[in-house]
Amino acid sequence: MRALVWLRRDLRLQDNPALSAALAGGLPVEAVFIYPTEQNAALAEGAAARWYLHHSLLALQRALAAVGIPLRLLRGRAEALLPSLCAERGIERLFWNRLIDPQQEDSDRRLTELLRRAGVSCQRFEDDCLVMPEEALKDDGSVYRVFTPFWRRLNDRLHGVIPAGRLSAVPRPVATALPFSTMEVEGLGLLPPHPWHKKLQAHWQPGEAAALERLTRFVEGDLAEYERQRDLPAADRTSRLSPALHFGELSAARVYTSVDQRLTHETDDKTLTSMRRFLAEIGWREFARHVLCAFPHTRLRSMNPRFDDPAAWEPDPGDEKLRAWQRGETGIALVDAGMRQLWQSGWMHNRVRMLVASFLTKNLGIHWREGARWFEQTLVDADRASNTLGWQWVAGCGTDAAPYFRIFNPDTQAAKFDPEGAYRSCWIGERPPLPPIDDLKTSRERALARYRSIVRESPKNR
Ligand SMILES: Cc1cc2nc3c(=O)[nH]c(=O)nc-3n(C[C@H](O)[C@H](O)[C@H](O)COP(=O)(O)OP(=O)(O)OC[C@H]3O[C@@H](n4cnc5c(N)ncnc54)[C@H](O)[C@@H]3O)c2cc1C
Structure with missing residues (x-):
């Protein structure tokens, strides 16, 4: 009997509620990542993001292998692949983190039903957003359509509160380190045949470890000047954490907390303004997810x-x-x-x-x-x-x-x-x-x- 963690846009070991829960259960743990074949699928990426994903998966596979967790990489529909993988590997418990995407929500529901019928116990954890859309409604139960009151309300609620169970350290090794090969990630075929993506290498270092380093460097350095510099493209002093947040190499909770914790001790007004402004940008990411969830048609049609x-x-x-x-x-x-x-x-x-x-x-x-x-x-x-x-x-x-x-x-x-x-x-x-x-x-x-x-x-x- 084994436990399986299904990783999607949470390509990290730290602050990963699904992974932590799987490990806490005491069963041997394996991990799986599934890239869709359909171009329109919620988890499909464009060409540049596929390059980033390819390298992020290499980093993830290496990090998981170091703590004794094998990562299987598959291509296709999760609803078709997961039930047979669970049967084949003797998986008794399946863990994953929720993604705030309306299309993904529907497929999660169908998958849970399928697996329950096959006798696999499924546990899904809240991730991706700081506060889940259904918990961030106005008093009358409707969805916020204006950012400022939305963020005022959420930020008041979050300030000083580390979301319970959302932050956790990289797990200690659970088995001996596994051999590591790049073959499986290459087999996913994420890299476009055109060598265009090669130039991206000079600008990005995908993977959880590099993302954490970037966060620390930003919080200890450019953050203080964020308010003054954020609109100057030549200064290039924003965090550049957007791909790390998109692929979940960092959790939104980690990014929020690492700035929020400093607010209480900060005495310089300019730095405080910068910190609040940066947190509000994380708020825009949150707002975007909540809006798309409430109005899924806006992906293709105008809200107005x-x-x-x-x-x-x-x-x-x-x-x-x-x-x-x-x-x-x-x-x-x-x-x-x-x-x-x-x-x-x-x-x-x-x-x-x-x-x-x-x-x-x-x-x-x-x-x-x-x-x-x-x-x-x-x-x-x-x-x-x-x-x-x-x-x-x-x-x-x-x-x-x-x-x-x-x-x-x-x-x-x-x-x-x-x-x-x-x-x-x-x-x-x-x-x-x-x-x-x-x-x-x-x-x-x-x-x-x-x-x-x-x-x-x-x-x-x-
Ligand atoms: C037309 C248009 C398209 C955009 N497309 C994307 C996109 O596909 N993916 C994406 O992550 N951002 C998108 N943005 C928002 C924003 O431009 C980027 O998040 C930001 O430039 C990323 O750089 P950074 O990490 O250095 O940001 P920072 O200024 O350091 O901000 C920190 C984080 O806050 C979030 N954030 C900041 N601004 C916004 C915003 N306006 N909306 C939502 N989240 C925000 C991002 O996660 C970002 O990493 C778009 C903005 C515009 C105007």
Whole structure:
């Protein structure tokens, strides 16, 4: 008889409630990771994130082998694979952590039923979010649609309270260390055939140990200046923890607690402001998950139904403009720098993400879904919930979104956030400037005219 831990986006040994519970049961423990074959599955990743996942799994397998836990890597549907694996390996108890994703919730329910019928006891633990969506509702039982009251309420509740059972050390070895080979991870076929992903190596070090080091370095260093520096893309002083949080190399509880614990002892006002601001960003990640869970349709459709009206978008923007945006060839320097940072490094600074998204959806009038799709393929931190919220926020069609009539002006943004041009020259280099693919003033007026037409036409105003 054995216990099995099913790992998904919790690729860590520390603070892993499912793993801790499996080990506490006294049975020999094995672990499994299953990558889906369907491209649309909740656990499927885009190309850049697959590169990150490949390396994160190598690190995970090595760390588990060192404490005597074998990690099996499979490809297919969990509902088809887990029952037969349990039967084959004599698994009596199965443990996993919950993911806050509506599609995943449905499949978890079906799987639990299947396994229970086969006599396997299943235990699922709360993870992924600091507070589960059903515990973070307004007093009247409805879902928060505005971030500020949502976060005020949650933060008050969490401050000073380490979520019970959520933090735990790396387990002590449970058996002798196992041999380790990279073959199994390679067999998953996560790396794209195009060698594009090789350049990502210079920018990222996947795996739990590297993520913990990054967290410690950030908390002891750049965090103090976060409020002042977070909007300056050239300074590059945000935490860059987004892929580690997406893949669960770090738990949200660990990141929150490591900053929250310092709040009580901190006396410097500037540092306190920075700490609170950083925690609020973790709050946005939380908010994005809760919103997607409550409104699953928003992954593909706008939260504000007015934006499902084709009149909200340019009737025929043409593929060329989209391609120029993707390649960083719009002729708008800050937009192009951002898109090249994305292509070269699998990541883009948040301030520039907002600008490139505003340029695509508002100036070019191209649907936010096209931009979200490109980000899904090219970001190492591509995350359904945060990406959907980010795009709809900028396009003005999401919950608590920027007003649709606010159109970022790239020149003003550059003067404010990249005054020396250091970010632009870092990603564009000395290349001669390209003529802009669209005029900023007329494209802005076109966008405003489109929005006026859908506001006028909306059922509310008829
Ligand atoms: C159009 C658009 C698309 C985006 N797509 C994604 C995405 O696919 N995946 C993703 O993780 N973030 C996304 N973001 C949010 C944000 O840009 C990144 O989380 C952030 O830039 C990651 O860098 P960091 O880890 O250094 O952030 P920090 O500033 O150090 O913040 C710490 C953590 O807080 C969370 N966070 C910060 N800002 C946000 C936010 N606005 N929404 C949700 N969580 C946030 C992230 O987990 C981040 O790692 C998107 C934003 C926009 C405008």
